[in-house]
Amino acid sequence: MKKIGLYFGTFNPIHIGHMVIANHMVEFSDLDEVWFVVTPQSPFKTKKTLLDNHHRYQMVFEATKDFAKLSPSKIEFDLPQPNYTINTLVHLDEKYGNDHQFCLIMGEDNLKGFHKWKNYETILENYHLYVYPRISEGKIAHQFEGHPKIHKVNAPIMEISSTFIRKNHQAKKNIRTLLPDAVWRYMDEMNFYR
Numbered sequence: 001m002k003k004i005g006l007y008f009g010t011f012n013p014i015h016i017g018h019m020v021i022a023n024h025m026v027e028f029s030d031l032d033e034v035w036f037v038v039t040p041q042s043p044f045k046t047k048k049t050l051l052d053n054h055h056r057y058q059m060v061f062e063a064t065k066d067f068a069k070l071s072p073s074k075i076e077f078d079l080p081q082p083n084y085t086i087n088t089l090v091h092l093d094e095k096y097g098n099d100h101q102f103c104l105i106m107g108e109d110n111l112k113g114f115h116k117w118k119n120y121e122t123i124l125e126n127y128h129l130y131v132y133p134r135i136s137e138g139k140i141a142h143q144f145e146g147h148p149k150i151h152k153v154n155a156p157i158m159e160i161s162s163t164f165i166r167k168n169h170q171a172k173k174n175i176r177t178l179l180p181d182a183v184w185r186y187m188d189e190m191n192f193y194r
Contacts, residue, residue: 005031005130006073006092007105008085010039011056012049013187014063015165015178017158019070021132024155025105026069029130034105035073036060039083049166051192053077062182086119089127103128108152109136111144124149133157166193 005025011018014036022034038057050056053074060072076083079091085104092102104127106114111131114120123129124147132155144150160178168175170193176184187193 001099001101002032003030003101003103005029005034005103005105006037006089007034008037008039008088010050010162011036011060012051012162013056013165013179013183013192014060015160015162015183016180017160017178019063019180020158021155022070022105023067025130025132025153028155029151029153031103031130033069033071035071036064037073037076037088040076040081055190055192059183059186062186063180065182084118086117086123089123103130105130105132107132107134107136108140109134109138111150112136112138112140114144115141135159169193 005022007018007022007025009018018036022036025031026034038053038060040053057072057074057077064070064072075092075095076088079087089102089104092100096102104123106129108131111129114129117123127149129150131150131152133152135157165175165178169187179187
């Protein structure tokens with residue numbers, strides 16, 4: 001039974017912060033692999049700055065192709081919109097459940113709002129959460145403190161955002177060090193976020 005950590009995001013674009021966290025999860029926790037689940041559209045985000053699904057998936061593919069334990073996933077591309085994590089988890093269990101155990105990877109900031117997620121009780125009942133530290137406002141809800149299915153992983157704190165990268169790339173700043181080389185090349189070639 002393989003233990004797969006699912007790292008959800010728009011990855012618009014994927015950057016070294018995402019890579020550091022995913023790699024840390026797979027090397028320093030009991031997860032066997034991390035799948036980057038590229039989200040077509042989040043119920044909490046508007047779509048205007050989002051690159052096409054295919055391009056964001058391609059950038060995740062470029063970023064992960066040399067890492068055996070990291071993979072891109074476009075599982076949500078074919079699911080009904082908007083994508084709710086619970087639906088994706090159920091779908092993945094139906095498809096791979098016999099030999100995969102799925103877990104969620106999320107930042108501490110997401111855990112603070114986790115009680116607002118659709119069917120969050122069902123998620124916690126059936127799946128483990130692997131939480132990495134983030135600098136953010138607010139408190140973690142009392143019911144999640146010390147929960148047996150919530151594992152805090154002491155990953156490095158990465159304060160890089162895709163928004164910062166897009167904004168500064170457009171302003172002609174050199175943001176190349178914040179991206180995996182292959183992602184930078186693809187982004188530059190396609191003239192994205194200019």
